[in-house]
Structures are given as C-alpha cells and as structure tokens.
Amino acid sequence: MIAIVFLVILLLIMIGLSLTGAGPQNLVIGEVVMLLGLFAAFFGAGIYIGAALGVLGLIVGFSFSDRPFWLFLGQTIWGPSSSFVLVAVPLFLLMGEILLRAGLSDKLYKALNVWLNRLPGGLLHTNIMASGVFSAISGSSVATAATMGSVALPFFKDTRYDPKMVMGSLAAGGALGNLIPPGITFIIYALITEQSVGQLYLAAVGPSILVVVLFTIVILAKAKSSAPIDGNLPRIPLREKLRATKDLIPTALLILLVLGTIYGGLATATESAALGVVGAIFFAALEKKLSFKMLNTCAEATARNTAMIGLILFGAYVLNYVFTGLGVPQALAKVVGELPLPPWAIMGLIIGFYLALGTFMEGFSMIITTIPVIFPVVMALGYDPIWFGVIVTMLVEIALISPPDGTVLYVLHGMRKDKGPITDVFKGVMPFMTVYIFAIGLLMVFPAIALWLPKWVMG
Amino acid sequence: MKMSGLADKAGSLRRLLERGTTMMGYVAGWGFILCAFFISFDVLARKFLGFSSQATTEITSYMLALGITWGLAHTLTLRAHVRIDLLINRLPTRLRHWMHLSSLFALAVFVGFLAKASYDLVDESLLFRATDTSVLSIPLALPQGLWAFGLVVFALLITLMFIENLLLILAGRGAEAEANLTPRTFSEDVDEALEAVGVKGAPTP
Numbered sequence: 226m227i228a229i230v231f232l233v234i235l236l237l238i239m240i241g242l243s244l245t246g247a248g249p250q251n252l253v254i255g256e257v258v259m260l261l262g263l264f265a266a267f268f269g270a271g272i273y274i275g276a277a278l279g280v281l282g283l284i285v286g287f288s289f290s291d292r293p294f295w296l297f298l299g300q301t302i303w304g305p306s307s308s309f310v311l312v313a314v315p316l317f318l319l320m321g322e323i324l325l326r327a328g329l330s331d332k333l334y335k336a337l338n339v340w341l342n343r344l345p346g347g348l349l350h351t352n353i354m355a356s357g358v359f360s361a362i363s364g365s366s367v368a369t370a371a372t373m374g375s376v377a378l379p380f381f382k383d384t385r386y387d388p389k390m391v392m393g394s395l396a397a398g399g400a401l402g403n404l405i406p407p408g409i410t411f412i413i414y415a416l417i418t419e420q421s422v423g424q425l426y427l428a429a430v431g432p433s434i435l436v437v438v439l440f441t442i443v444i445l446a447k448a449k450s451s452a453p454i455d456g457n458l459p460r461i462p463l464r465e466k467l468r469a470t471k472d473l474i475p476t477a478l479l480i481l482l483v484l485g486t487i488y489g490g491l492a493t494a495t496e497s498a499a500l501g502v503v504g505a506i507f508f509a510a511l512e513k514k515l516s517f518k519m520l521n522t523c524a525e526a527t528a529r530n531t532a533m534i535g536l537i538l539f540g541a542y543v544l545n546y547v548f549t550g551l552g553v554p555q556a557l558a559k560v561v562g563e564l565p566l567p568p569w570a571i572m573g574l575i576i577g578f579y580l581a582l583g584t585f586m587e588g589f590s591m592i593i594t595t596i597p598v599i600f601p602v603v604m605a606l607g608y609d610p611i612w613f614g615v616i617v618t619m620l621v622e623i624a625l626i627s628p629p630d631g632t633v634l635y636v637l638h639g640m641r642k643d644k645g646p647i648t649d650v651f652k653g654v655m656p657f658m659t660v661y662i663f664a665i666g667l668l669m670v671f672p673a674i675a676l677w678l679p680k681w682v683m684g
Numbered sequence: 685m686k687m688s689g690l691a692d693k694a695g696s697l698r699r700l701l702e703r704g705t706t707m708m709g710y711v712a713g714w715g716f717i718l719c720a721f722f723i724s725f726d727v728l729a730r731k732f733l734g735f736s737s738q739a740t741t742e743i744t745s746y747m748l749a750l751g752i753t754w755g756l757a758h759t760l761t762l763r764a765h766v767r768i769d770l771l772i773n774r775l776p777t778r779l780r781h782w783m784h785l786s787s788l789f790a791l792a793v794f795v796g797f798l799a800k801a802s803y804d805l806v807d808e809s810l811l812f813r814a815t816d817t818s819v820l821s822i823p824l825a826l827p828q829g830l831w832a833f834g835l836v837v838f839a840l841l842i843t844l845m846f847i848e849n850l851l852l853i854l855a856g857r858g859a860e861a862e863a864n865l866t867p868r869t870f871s872e873d874v875d876e877a878l879e880a881v882g883v884k885g886a887p888t889p
Contacts, residue, residue, distance in 0.1 A: 267790070268768050269768070269770075269771045269772075270771070270772065270783055270786065270787065271767045271768060271769045271771065271772040271783055271784070271787050271867075272767065272786070272787040272790045272791075273765045273766065273767050273787055273790070273791050274765075274766045274767065274768070275765065275766075275791075275794070276787070276790040276791040276793075276794040276795070277790065279794035279797070279798070280790050280793055280794050283793070283794070283797060295797070295801065296804075298797060298798065298801035299801035299802050299803075299804050299805030299808075300805060301801075302798060302801070302802070303749070303802070303805055303828065303831070306748065306749035306752055306753070306831060307745040307746060307748060307749040307827070307831075308745060308748070309741045309744065309745045309748075311748060312719060312723075312744050312745060312747075312748045315716040315719075315748065315751060316716065316719065316720055316723075319716050319717065319720065322880070325877070325880045325881060326880055326881070367877055368877070371877035371878065371880065371881050372881055374881075375878075375881035375882065486727075491727075491731070492727055495723065495744075496723055496724075496726075496727050498720075499719065499720040499721075499722075499723035499724045499727070500723075500724050500727060502717070502720035502724075503720055503721060503724045520717065521710070521713075521714075522880075523713070523717075524710060524713025524714045524716065524717055525709060525710060525713050526713075526876070527713050527716050528709045528710070528712040528713035528716070528751060528754075528755035528758065528759075529709065529713075529755060529758065529759045529762060529764050530764075531712070531716070531751055531752055531755055532709075532712070532751075532752055532753075532755030532756045532758065532759040532764075532765075533759055533764055533765055533766060535752035535753070535755070535756065536756060536759075536765055537766065539798060540794065543794075543798075585768065585770055586768065587766055590766045636877050636878070639875070639877075639878050640878060
C-alpha cells in the first residue's frame with residue numbers, strides 16, 4: 226500500500242513540475258501520462274510482464290513510428306537470445322540448483338560455527354557468515370536462504386535464541402546471495418546496459434563487505450536481548466577447530482574455481498559459471514547426492530527459470546527497440562536533466578521508486594522492465610554505470626527480504642518447526658533491512674566504496 | 685452443453701501438445717548441462733592442451749537461444765511466467781476469469797508477432813545463405829530455425845489454451861479456466877525450494 230502511495234506521489238510531482246512550467250518545455254506531458262497509465266493498467270490487469278512490455282512496444286510502435294519497425298523484431302530478439310554473456314544466467318541458475326541439493330552447506334555451517342560460537346550473538350553470526358560464504362558460490366538469494374535455513378534451524382532447537390532474530394539473520398544472509406559475486410542480477414544488468422560483468426563483480430566486493438559488517442554490528446547490538454549468554458560454553462581446542470575447518474575445503478575450492486578464475490582474468494563470467502557447474506556436480510557426487518533424477522530436476526528448474534527471464538527480456542527488448550527508435554530514453558534523460566532538482570535528489574527518488582516497486586514485484590522482472598528506461602537518465606545525471614549496477618542489485622536484494630512479499634521470508638517461514646507467526650520473520654528482518662538501506666545511503670555519499678577496486682585493478 | 689464438450693476436446697488436444705512441450709523443456713535444461721561441460725572442456729583444453737574448438741562461444745550461444753524458446757511453453761503450462769496478480773485477486777469471480785483470459789490474449793498477440801518475426805529472420809538467413817564467423821561457418825538458419833521452432837510451438841500452445849479457456853468460461857466452467865491460468869503462488873515456489881533441500885511437510889503461508 227505504501228508502495229502505491231509513493232508511486233502516485235511520484236507521478237503527481239512530475240505532473241506538478243510540468244504544469245508549473247518548471248519542468249520540460251517541449252515534452253507532451255499528456256503522452257507520457259498516457260503511456261504510464263497504459264503501463265499501470267497492463268500490470269494491474271495481471272498481464273504477463275513480458276507480454277505487457279511487448280504489446281506496449283507494438284502499440285507505441287504502430288502509433289508513433291513511421292518506419293516499418295516490425296521488420297527488425299526478429300533481429301532484435303535474436304540478439305539477446307544468442308548472447309554468450311547471457312549464457313552465464315542459466316549456468317549460474319543450474320549451479321545454484323545443484324548446490325541446493327548437494328549437501329555441502331551442512332559442513333560449511335558446522336565448520337564456521339566452531340570459530341564463531343563464542344562471540345556475543347553466537348550462532349546468529351554463523352548464520353550471516355555461512356550465508357555470505359555460500360553466496361560466493363551461489364548466484365541466487367532464494368537458493369542461499371533455503372540452503373542455509375535448512376542447515377541452520379536445527380541448531381536453534383531448544384535454545385534461548387529470540388526466534389525473530391534467528392529468522393531475521395537468516396533472511397539477511399539470504400539477501401547477500403546476489404550481491405556477493407557471482408550474482409545473476411549483475412549479468413542481466415551488464416547485458417542490458419552493455420557494461421562489463423567483471424567490473425561489476427569487482428565493484429560489488431566493497432559493498433558486500435560493508436553489508437556483512439553492518440549485519441554483524443546489528444547482531445552485536447542485539448546480542449544481549451536475543452542470544453543466550455552462556456559463559457560456560459566449552460572452549461574448543463585449536464586442534465579440533467582446525468580439524469573442523471577442513472570441511473570448508475570443498476566450498477573454498479568452488480569459490481576459487483568460480484571467483485578465482487573471474488578475478489584472475491583466466492575466464493569470463495560465463496566460462497567460470499560453466500566451471501562452477503562442473504565443480505558443483507563433482508562435489509555433489511562426492512557427497513553421494515548425485516543421481517539422474519537429481520540432475521533432471523535441476524535441468525527442468527533451470528529451463529523454467531531461464532524461459533521466465535527470457536520472455537521478459539524479449540518484451541523489454543522489443544519495447545526498448547521501439548523507444549530508442551523514437552528517441553524516448555534520450556528525451557526522458559533530457560527532461561530529467563532539466564528538472565530543478567539536484568542529481569542526488571533525483572537519485573533518491575529513483576531509489577525510493579525501486580524500494581516501492583520491490584514490495585510487490587519480483588526482482589529480475591523489476592530490473593529488466595525498468596533499466597532500459599532509467600539507465601539513460603542515470604547516465605545523464607552523471608552517475609557511474611558500474612556504481613549504479615551495484616545500487617540496483619542491492620535494491621533487488623532488499624526487495625527479496627521486504628515484507629510483506631519477500632520470497633526469502635516465506636522460504637524461511639516455511640522451514641520453521643515451531644509454527645510461529647510470519648510476523649516474527651517480518652519483525653526480525655526489519656533491523657537488517659534498515660541497515661541495508663543505510664548501506665545504499667553510504668554508497669551514495671561515498672561511491673568509492675564500490676569503485677575503488679575496479680579502478681585499482683584497471684590501473 | 686455443446687460449449688462444454690468443445691472445451692473438453694480443446695483440453696485434450698492441449699494436453700497432447702503439452703507432452704511435447706514438456707519434453708522440449710527438459711531438452712532445454714539438459715542443453716544447459718551440456719553447455720557447462722562443453723565450455724569447461726574448452727577452457728581447460730585452451731589452458732593446458734593448447735587448443736580450442738574455436739566455435740564454443742557460437743555453439744553455446746545457439747544452445748542458449750534454443751534453451752530459452754524451447755522452455756517457454758513448458759513454463760507456461762507450469763504457470764511460471766511472471767504476472768502481477770495483486771489487483772485481479774480482489775476482483776469478483778466472473779470478471780477475474782475474463783481478466784485471466786485477456787492476459788492470455790495479450791500474450792498471444794505478442795508471441796504471435798515474435799513467432800512471425802523469427803520465421804522471417806530464418807527466411808532471410810536462408811535467402812542470403814548467412815553463416816556465422818566461427819571456424820565452422822555454421823549456417824545461421826540452423827540455430828535460428830530451432831530457436832524459431834520454440835517460439836512457433838509456444839504461439840501454438842497459447843492459441844490452443846486461449847480457445848480452451850474461452851470455451852470453458854462460456855460454458856460456465858470459469859473456475860477450471862482459472863486453475864489453468866492463475867500464476868504460481870509464493871507457496872508453490874517455497875514448496876519447491878523446501879523440497880529441494882529435503883524439508884517435507886512444512887507449513888505454507
């Protein structure tokens with residue numbers, strides 16, 4: 226509801242600005258409002274998002290374009306269909322599906338817990354750290370939350386941990402899945418905006434560390450009230466700690482295989498995704514979890530999720546092709562540039578817009594739908610394209626854990642054995658969501674948090 | 685009564701087509717697994733054995749193109765294409781049924797255009813005997829043809845589903861149409877994730 230109110234306010238600001246003459250002179254505001262209205266009507270009517278974008282593109286094309294634009298439709302969608310960069314998306318999805326079923330995460334969790342359990346907040350830290358490490362091999366937030374949740378929750382049975390914080394920290398950990406490289410959101414962003422996936426992955430390092438640190442601070446601050454203070458916890462001898470640590474080896478090898486090859490410049494994102502799939506299959510086989518049935522299920526889920534993203538991409542590419550032909554993104558960028566608002570205020574509105582959209586729209590659809598139009602505006606405002614890619618990914622992550630619609634929250638809720646109310650999860654995730662949004666604020670003030678690493682690497 | 689019988693006929697025809705589209709979905713998925721091994725082999729061979737197929741980029745890109753379009757119909761039968769159903773779920777029943785149908789209609793229009801456009805692209809590639817720039821000089825009409833086939837089958841399935849569900853609604857069996865068309869819910873996604881990690885019988889929201 227808040228979301229819809231915000232969107233309406235945004236629209237009113239735009240209309241207000243144009244009526245007072247402060248806004249654009251040459252833009253026909255009626256057409257823009259009509260387009261936005263049509264958009265809203267399509268989405269509200271529950272039209273498939275891909276079809277809504279595509280049909281809108283056809284309508285706009287037939288009414289405004291004087292060129293036979295339909296002659297180029299085939300080429301327009303063949304482009305993204307056969308893009309080698311985009312091959313990374315099904316491969317990372319596939320890797321996530323395999324890891325979900327591979328049983329590596331159990332050992333990962335236990336090994337990390339041996340080191341972290343004496344910190345104030347205990348197991349809650351393990352939730353964040355284990356999710357963070359798992360994120361470095363998986364590009365999917367839902368997969369991360371599902372995997373870590375299934376492993377972690379049994380540890381909390383019959384303890385005095387506050388269930389709100391337990392669920393909250395697991396959800397927050399899930400929201401690292403796409404931000405910590407390798408993430409799928411970055412690949413789709415890179416495809417649409419023609420940026421480098423490698424640079425985006427480099428830029429994500431700083432913000433990833435920032436968010437993990439902020440999460441840790443939240444847990445430390447809440448440790449007294451939400452975690453049992455147990456001074457008598459046995460001190461685990463170092464020898465045993467080291468023995469437990471060897472269980473981290475498969476995960477560490479996979480991280481090396483996927484991220485090492487990308488960062489080392491040995492492989493492109495697509496190639497490292499392929500290596501990751503093969504590696505994941507290998508370790509699943511070691512854990513005796515590999516079977517034809519398991520791979521078949523993974524194949525089906527991958528095909529389904531790829532087609533789901535594909536249909537929306539087709540729609541977005543058709544719409545964008547028509548829009549670009551008519552010069553809409555450029556005109557919009559010009560209009561926004563002429564607004565009597567400083568760039569940071571417009572960026573603030575854009576971020577607010579994504580947060581609002583995120584409460585009811587799925588992450589991938591959100592970026593594929595909006596980035597073609599918003600990206601030129603952001604460029605015209607003078608922001609860095611790589612920086613904005615990181616911001617958008619963080620916004621998608623927040624969407625996944627924002628009540629009342631965040632998928633991750635329901636995955637975790639579904640795993641609870643104590644049948645507590647879903648509002649526990651909502652309340653528990655709020656502090657983490659707040660610091661996540663705070664991290665975006667920090668990135669606006671200090672873009673270098675994201676940009677220092679790519680700059681340093683590129684010399 | 686006649687309407688109802690026709691709807692059943694369309695339904696059994698649709699189920700027949702679905703058998704094919706499910707197969708295509710699995711082919712798409714296994715294609716991705718194949719891609720992973722193919723690319724990995726190429727990376728390793730390039731690094732350690734000093735050779736490369738020099739067409740890996742092209743071939744796997746074509747497999748992606750096939751993978752996307754061959755999975756489209758299967759995804760529709762599982763109701764997994766994204767729709768925002770925030771508003772329609774609050775509409776009165778009869779209106780809601782027609783809204784489901786109209787969203788299918790929009791999909792039919794869009795995919796109809798895409799299928800025609802992809803067919804034209806193949807036609808053009810055949811006419812100019814276009815090939816790619818890899819060492820294999822693969823005629824583009826081949827991957828594009830397979831890609832276009834996925835779109836055409838998708839368009840066919842949508843058309844069939846549109847007819848079936850239109851007849852169902854007209855026959856007063858709107859609830860069945862809704863069951864065919866309503867988007868996947870959160871709880872279905874959640875159930876899938878839970879089943880994958882081996883948690884059974886969990887409560888759903």
